Amino acid sequence: MEKPYEWANGAELEEHSRRKHKILREYFFQYITVRCQLPQQERFRLAVIDGFAGGGRYKCGTSGSPLIFVEELKRAIDAVNTQRAAQGLGLIEIECLLVLNDFSRDAIERLKVNLAPLQTDIQSTTPRLHVRVEYMNDPFEGAYPKIKRALEQGRYRNVLFNLDQCGHKHVERATLVDIMRSYSSVEIFYTFAIEALISFLKKADPIKLADQLRPFGLQSTDLSALEGAMSKNTWLGAAERLVFDAFRSCAPYVSPFSINNPGGWRYWMIHFANVVRARQVYNNVLHDNASAQAHFGRSGLNMLSYDPSHEDGALYLFDVSGREGARTQLLTDIPRLISEAGDVIRVGEFYEGIYNATPAHTDDVHQALIDNPDIQVITPTGGERRSAKAIDAGDILKLKDQKSFFPMFFDAGKKT
Structure with a gap:
């Protein structure tokens, strides 16, 4: 199930990755522009941590998440300062610590090569944008204590983590909770394969898992039995509730929407936030990217209250x-x-x-x-x-x- 990318020879870009990268790109641009709106503001500091950074560019030439962050930082500061100049306001400077970690040494070496031209371009064309890049080559759980110390020493208050793992086991739930409680303004993008989460829940609490799936006519005893259900709406409704229940205590706002992939709802991209404004912006970005993520249930104020016995659920593709x-x-x-x-x-x-x-x-x-x-x-x-x-x-x-x-x-x- 966990297939590592071959970054040294050029990694293939899969459709679910293409969809989540588009959301990440557009949300990050909105994140920067929203945080740089105060007329009196002269500087914005943030730290971005990409825990599974990869090689930065896919075989087809498309940017991966580390390059997306740098590209959108440049686009956002240009947009913000163009608007501020038109309004007669002082221009803003952005300072960003970009921590790029990957367990693969090949990925990190490839990433350094792919990121270098963007760094050079920023230095020559965007003097008000300051990006400091730190590379790490560890399993994420091993890297996290060092990342946390660096953020504390730098006194970063605005922090964004991108945790786009293979499978599910590479980020502990306790680490998610610690991240969300350690910084005054923090958000996480957390990606995983639903099969891996179900495997974990089968071992941790099989009775509860069976109870969660039973109303939807699904069995947790054999993952292969779910294979045919993964493209069905009832599966999406059951899995979304299961995902929300597993992670809702990690943060005040948890967005439990699946990536809407043609091969079925296998991959989840969760957004964790501590403030309601972040969730508002995230919902709006999903609507700007209709069909990139999916929800099944109600579409009003009680989205997870779908009852399969009443058949009142509907597919919501934003x-x-x-x-x-x-x-x-x-x-x-x-x-x-x-x-x-x-x-x-x-x-x-x-x-x-x-x-x-x-x-x-x-x-x-x-x-x-x-x-x-x-x-x-x-x-x-x-x-x-x-x-x-x-x-x-x-x-x-x-x-x-x-x-x-x-x-x-x-x-x-x-x-x-």
Whole structure:
């Protein structure tokens, strides 16, 4: 199952890798531009750790993740400073520590060769971008203590880990938890093969695994029995819940979506974040890359509540049809959520409560708030929002007195 890349002779780029690299590229660009928005800002410092860096460029010439990070740093700082200059603001400088680790010595040597031209180009064309590259040649778990010391010594607060492993066993769950708890602003992209996770869960807790798969008519006793199910929607629904359950305690926001590969849902790319804004941006990037990742279940605010006995699940590919279904469900789900809080909730608190349980685009959530006949969006000064684009985290969501949806409960003493 774990097939190491032959970087010395040129590694083949598989379709699931192509899809996850496109998401990684676009999210990283958004990450930089979002973090460089303050008008008073003069400098942004970050560290990027690629734990399974590979050789940097595939046989077909396509960039791997280390080169993607450098290319997008250059593109982002150019875009940010062009906009700042147009607004009459001072230009910004970016300092990035790029730690590139791989167990393969061939991969690291090839990576040094492939990255050198980009480093030279930045030095000559982008003087406000400072990239320091550190190479390591260890198993990730062996490298992590050294990486952590380097980040502590450099006092890096903004940290992004890319952990694109073969299989599942090369990154311990305890390490994921430690990463997410060690830095004030940290995110992880974590990739693995679902077969490897199921093999691990079979040994760790076979009874729980069997219970999780049984409602979907799936068996955990033989992995080969799942082979024919991996391209079916019911399998995706079961596996997504299993993945979320395995990792939800690692971070406040866990995105448990599978890479939508023609060969079936075998590879998972999870995004871990500590702040809701990161999950919002990630969801939006997935919608910009429709069909790159997949979800099966509900598309409103309770995405993992799919019940196979009711057959109410649907395939959500972050595309136009998926968004239409999400808008319909949001119109019902949002007032119910507000009513669970009483009748009022701050928008920021609302975000924090929903983004681990929805694949929806931010624009669709905002439009559902404006279009919903049962909700008022009230500004901090007491006015009412009329535009979805103007909604702010400091606004208040309030249920109207006359509600069109069925109440969650009523006085038990009343006769109906």
